[in-house]
Structure formats: structure tokens, C-alpha cells
Amino acid sequence: MITAERKPFAEIYGMTEGHDKVLVAGCDTCVAVCLTGGEKEAEILAAELRIKAKEDGRDVQIEHTAAIRQCEWEYLDAIGAKVEEYPLVLSMACGIGIQSMAEKFAPRLIMPAVNTNMLGMPQEHAVWLERCAACGDCVIDETAGICPVVRCSKSLMNGPCGGSHDGKCEVTTPEKEDIDCAWALIWDRLKAQGREELMLVNRPPKDWSKSSSGGPRKMVREEAKPV
């Protein structure tokens, strides 16, 4: 799913400067599941903003709402009447939802209260790991179901590099935690599958034009379009 993290409070609070009516809009799909931007979190942020504004002697009306999904027009209709009451909306959806809101309710101010960070999976409760870069050209049929684009620090198509030691990458997370070497994982699993020869396949440089380097992507399913 899409994961996001809330922006620092000071940054969000700064966005409300000069406004006397603010709506915090949650999204009850991906960002709710990653405990960042669902209705619960929207209410928490609204309460924080109200307390801070009151402390600062500001007279600001701050409420919250949530759409089932901010990235679909139909669900935005459901919160439209409420949104129209507020000149500033702080959206807690992913970047897709925030932009959908901004387009649907233009020229109203829709600002992001979260940073969208990855396509991740919950490894365990409350821990998410990046698993897909949405690169537009999946290769994991040859890499034992492990994505080298997003799980190798260098996105190498022919790994491992010299920075792989005892199954770990030479790069660590910002928290200084070890990262598994994707190519060591790929080797171990290919061996278990009896497909070690795939390590010898020489993969040409990746065609990034199918990723975001090729400009904004568009997908159309003609056969599914309404008649």
C-alpha cells in the first residue's frame, strides 16, 4: 500500500498562519491503514492545532473530516459540502489524494499535512518496508520475487556489488540499521529454487522511460471505458 508520515507539527501549523477556518481532511484507505492520515489521526491533528492556536491567542475554527478515499471523485463528492465551508484544507491523504482534492475543489487551498514516502508492506504491526518503486517494468520473475530496483541501495540490475558483506549492504538506514543486500537475498532464493543460472544473465541498463523519467504516466483501459 501507499504509506505516508505526518509532517512535523511546526510545518503544518505554519500553513495555517493567517487563516481563521481550517479543515483537516483524513483519508480512510492507505494512510489510515499505516496509522498516519485516517479519520482518527485527522481528529488528533485538529485537536493539536486547536490547542496550539488557543495557546497563541488565535481565534481559529478547526474541524476534521475524512473521505473513504480522497483519490476518487465519487468519494470527494461525499465530503464536498464540508470542504466548501473552509478556505484552507489540510489533507492527510497521500500525494494522489491531496492532488485530487486540489483539482476537485480548485482554487481552494488544499495543503499537505503528510509526506508520502513509499509503496510498502507491513512487515509486522506498525513497521512498513518499501517493496515497489512502480518503475513500470517489473523484473522480479528473474530475481526470485525480490525487487533489485527498490531493495538494492544502488538499484543494480546486475548485483551484488563490492559493498555486500555477510548478506548486508554497505549502506545503512538513517537510523544506522543494517539493510539486507537484495542481491544476496536473490542469490539465496534462486539457489533454493534451483535457478542459480539466472545470476549469470547479463541485464542491460534499465529503461527508465517507463518510470517517472518518461514524464507523467497515463493508463487507459479502452475496453473498460463507459460507452
Next chain:
Amino acid sequence: MADEPTGPATAPSEVAGAAAEAQPQAELPANEGFEPEIIVFACHYCAYAAADLAGSMRLQYPTNIRMIKLPCTGKLEVIHLLRALEAGADGVYAAGCLEGECHYLKGNLWAKKRVGYVKKLLEEIGVDPGRVEMYNMSSAMGPQFAETARSFTARIRGLGPNPVRPREGFTAAEVVRRQMADVALPDDAGADSTTGS
């Protein structure tokens, strides 16, 4: 520490305000005339019963605390603590079972994490994180219940009034009771004489 007969109940989640907690009441800044209103989210199985015991033992503790009975402190959510502060409570604490003794196994540990998270949120918005706390006690710890009420009241008296209290003389407890209507358990008859109900 939890088994000592006279000390306050344990507050393992305490990350701030520890010094105030340890100080005798007399040495704290006076804040003359300020009577804080404190909301206590108390577990039915332990702290609420400990309060009952404190009453049976005729122990004295401040009348500043207002009890909300929960089936378990695990029922307490982040927003409940924030709502209580926003309603104007000067301090809020959760009182759950001793760690490892939760009737629902881990409810008190969830509460501890949530209280810790609220402390972080309060730091972000410039409110002293010492206004919220987590305590643990058993139903047999009546004296500790009273001591916890005394020491936390002293801490909040030292911090002064909640900066967002709606107005002088405003009572937050009834607002919080309404907010918690779908979560809290009804009070035992006569168990909480401080509410005036």
C-alpha cells in the same frame, strides 16, 4: 517499588516532570489559590478498586481528581487524552494494573505507549508533557492510590493552570464524561464522591 507500602504508584512511562513527581508537595511552587482539575482514567480492575479501598481506609487525598472508570486502560486512546486537555483539564492520568497483571493481558502496556505518544504531541505544541502520566497499581494499593493523587496534584499545581482552559471556574469533568460516554463504565454508587454526582 510497586510493593512498597507508602510510595506513589509506579510511573514507568514518565519521561518528563520526574523531578516534580519526586518533590514533596510543600517544596513545589505555590501557585496560590489554584486548585487544578485532574481527570483520572481508572481501570475497573485495579485503580478504581484501589480508590474504593483508599476510601474505606479513610485515607486523605486531594479532591481535585475526577475519576472516569474504564473496563481497561487499553480502552484509552490518544484522542481521549487530548480531548480531556482541550476540554480544560489541568492534568490527566491513566491508572492501570501493575505491568504483567492486566486483566486483558496487555491493555496497560498499550496505555503506557499511548500516554508516551501524547507526551510527544504535547511537546510539539508547547504544552508541558508532565500534564499527562501513566501509573500502575493493584486493587490492594489504596495508600498508593492516595499518594499518587497527592503527588500528581502537587505536580499540576506546580505547572499552573492549563493554558487552554476555557474560562475561570470552568469544569472539564462533565465535558469529559460526555465525551467518554460510549467508552466509560458507569460509576459504582457512591464510589466517587468528588464528582458531586
